[in-house]
Amino acid sequence: MSGNPDNSQFNDDELVPPEWLNSEFMAHVLGSHEKEPVVKVIDLTLSPASAKGDHYASIMFRAKVKYANANGEFEKSVIIKTMPEAEGHKKEMLVGSPIFETETGMYTKVLPEFERILRQAGDSTKLYVNCIYHSLEPHQVLVFEDLVEMDYFVLKDRDATLDEIHRVYFKLAKWHAVSLKVQHEQPEFLEAYTHGLFEMPHFMSDPFMKTGMQFFVELLSQEPELNKYHSYFKSIEGDFLERLVAEWTEIRNNPKVDPYRVLCHGDLHLRNIMFKYKDPGSFEDCMLLDFQISHLFPLTFDLVYSIYMLMEAEHRFKHYDDLIDYYFFVFEDVLKKIDYKGEMPTQEGLWQRLLQPKYYHFFLLSTFLPLMWAVRDKSVDFGDVLQNEEKRRKCSFSEGYIKDVKRMLARWDMFGLLQA
Structure with a gap:
């Protein structure tokens, strides 16, 4: 499911996506955005969205999704921004x-x-870049259109x-x-x-x-x-x-x-x-x-x-x-x-x-x-x-x-x- 980037370019906590960031979640995001239920996520590739030093107060992933709904098959690239879950300095500094x-x-x-x-x-x-999905519960997450694709x-x-x-x-x-x-x-x-x-x-x-x-x-x-x-x-x-x-x-x-x-x-x-x-x-x-x-x-x-x-x-x-x-x-x-x-x-x-x-x-x-x-x-x-x-x-x-x-x-x- 995940891509294979050159790991040395990226933050360690963005090399492995959290378990909840999966096909089911992406189907929910895209279905909410398009007002059309996603029948199936055919393929999902996740990779770090930014390089070391680009940001610190979050973790970010690029999701390339191939999916199907009642209107056919589509592909979309989005940026997912959420809070760090791994124990360590970043999480400690941002808690609360x-x-x-x-x-x-x-x-x-x-x-x-x-x-x-x-x-x-x-x-x-x-x-601002378009935000296609946001939630504070159960996870703090924002999903954006991928500016790199533009x-x-x-x-x-x-x-x-x-x-x-x-x-x-x-x-x-x-x-x-x-x-x-x-x-x-x-x-x-x-x-x-x-x-x-x-x-x-x-x-x-x-x-x-x-x-x-x-x-x-x-x-x-x-x-x-x-x-x-x-x-x-x-x-x-x-x-x-x-x-x-x-x-x-x-x-x-x-x-x-x-x-x-x-x-x-x-x-x-x-x-x-x-x-x-x-x-x-x-x-x-x-x-x-x-x-x-x-x-x-x-x-x-x-x-x-x-x-x-x-x-x-x-x-x-x-x-x-x-x-x-x-x-x-x-x-x-x-x-x-x-x-x-x-x-x-x-x-x-x-x-x-x-x-x-x-x-x-x-x-x-x-x-x-x-x-x-x-x-x-x-x-x-x-x-x-x-x-x-x-x-x-x-x-x-x-x-x-x-x-x-x-x-x-x-x-x-x-x-x-x-x-x-």
Whole structure:
């Protein structure tokens, strides 16, 4: 029943599908979607749906199904996303988390409404891949149309181009703009979406959270060009996570109703996006994926996250300002087109807010960015890095990462972010 992939490319917990993911389940899924009972699943091939490092907070399978109903025989490829069942770090980190309820709500309620608003304004932008089945009991599972079958792909063998990053911001800005209109006109519609990264119940206690700043301070002490920053970061190392959580909690507990508070994606990194070209030189679309921690928060937190997790190093260095300005141009333009009646944001206001969550900047640079550099190495097992302290320390001393740190700290210093 299962395919025979090159196992080294995939996460171990996606090599063997759970027992319930079988022909009977697929017959139920396809029958529910097509409103036509499936007489028989003739053939079912299951394989991992993504490579190591593409995602972590779920397990995903590609199902290629040949089946028959009253109308004849058909073939379909779908992506099945569910929660990890194997004992281990991934399951422990996610237990008790509402991420599946959040993502189910996004696909079945929120994103359809966002698209309806865009369509009403004459905008045909597609914000999400079609979800053909969802359930929270007895298993938490979402089933999607297979974007690979539609010629979408995840970037793996090259860096993102500047044009591709622009396209992602184009779509994110539309998402943010529509969510602002929804908040203004239907404030209750999004009020349940308040579980972001630091609300995940076991996230803050994970060992990799505690060592990021420690390794970062070690790097600053050992790299001559970075020595001048060592004393500042050493002074906050001891209670860094407390400062980070306090910064986040203050915003969560005191939400400001203003034109910069939107429904954030929450996890906008390059592996959560798929691209499509009509031909090698003609861009057609990009699709944002993985809405498990989408939540109401200042839009600057999505932008700050994207600086470290979406932009390539050269984009951060050479095109940072232009990319953020482009995002704002689209954001403002869409607000006008969808007839948003609330207070309008300003470009100056956006830039004023972008550096305010300084501990979030520090967290992403010290703890997440080394992991992104590690993912570039095809031989690295992302899950293993998260659990292995010595491998994480090695990530924090890679040549590319050190160069990145030098550039970012120089920028922060120029803007006065490194002051007590």
